[in-house]
Amino acid sequence: MPSPEQITTAISMIDQLSGWLENAGLDQVAIVQFKFNSLAAMYPELKEVAEIAKSVIGAAFPIEEGITVTELANIITENLGKSIKPDRINKALVELGYQERNEAKRTWSLTEAGKEHGICLLATSAKNSWSGVQVKWHRSVISVLLNYFQENLEESNSLTINSQSSTEPLPEENASKNGSSNSNSASNQASSKDNSSKKNWTIAERIKEKDLKSNPEQIKLIQSFADDYYLEKYGTKPPKLAGRKVHTSNYPSEAIEIVDRAIETVFNPKKRSES
Incomplete structure (x- = not known):
């Protein structure tokens, strides 16, 4: 058996190595x-005692093995029915504030918020000689990621409404060209009646309602004009739509004329300058 002095020296060296692991974010257990x-490993004579201690600690503080980012990508893909790659999962976890990237060491580490949903463990690659700290995730993070990607997919869809065509004239302009302004006016009145109960509008929703084709850059530009018009009339910026990563103004129905004016400013700049 090793002497007490040998054990003390060994523990001191192991504690120093453990400090490095702690700095790397490894779980305390x-x-x-x-x-x-x-x-x-240093003193095989102590292996039996070490195994007993480990079993006691494991029973009191069981370690959940966790899920890898690749496994998370498969789960999210299956639930959403849309391919989500592991690198997109990593970016989402960064944007959620759950992990950070050390580019110099090419490693991930958990933030304080991330420790609620993840764990850092020692791992060795079966494909190469790499060995180090690996972040794995509890199943609790799945619902968070699903909400994150659902919100972003909805936002992406709203920003790419009919983006195949960059511009298209307003219904009013088509009506004047085709000599059918009366029928168009009746159509607009019917549309106003159908949507009289709608309390708030986003730029994307209003463009879709007008059956126009746009691209994301046009939507941003229209929102910029509408925000300025709104500020000019009400003395304040319009309210924001909650739960969006990108700033999205949410205009009340009484300000719909401002939204339409901004749309016309972008789609028909000549007509607007003449008026």
Whole structure:
């Protein structure tokens, strides 16, 4: 059996190594298990005692193995019916504030918020000689990611409404060219009646209602004009749509004329300047 002095020296060296692991973000329970494994490796005579200690710690503080980013990507893809790659999962976890990237060491680490949903464990690659700290995730993060991607997919869809064509004239302009302004006016009145109960509008919703074709840049430009018109009339910026990563103004129905004016400013700049 090793002497007390030998054990003390070994523990001191192991503690120093453990400090590096702690700085790397390794889970505390995993660090304790590492200490016992190291001690048993240095002195096989203590292996039985180390295994007993590890079993006691494991029973009191079980470690959930966790899910890899690749496994998360498969789960999210299956639930959404849309391909989500592992690198997009990593970016989402960064945007959610759950992990950070150390480019120099090419490693991920958990933030304080991320520790609620993830764990850092020691891992060794089966494909190469890499060995180090790996972030794995609890199943609790799945619902968070699903909400994140659903919101972003909805936002992406709203920004690419009929984006195949960059511009198209307003219904009023078509009506004047085709000599059918009366029928168009009746159509607009019917549309106003159908949507009289709608309390708020986004630029994308109003463009879709007018059956226009647009691209994301046009939507941003229209919102910029509408925000300025709104500020000019009401002395304040319009309210924002909650739950969106990108700023999206949400205009009340009484300000719909401002929204239409901004749309016409972008689609028919000549007509607007003449008026």
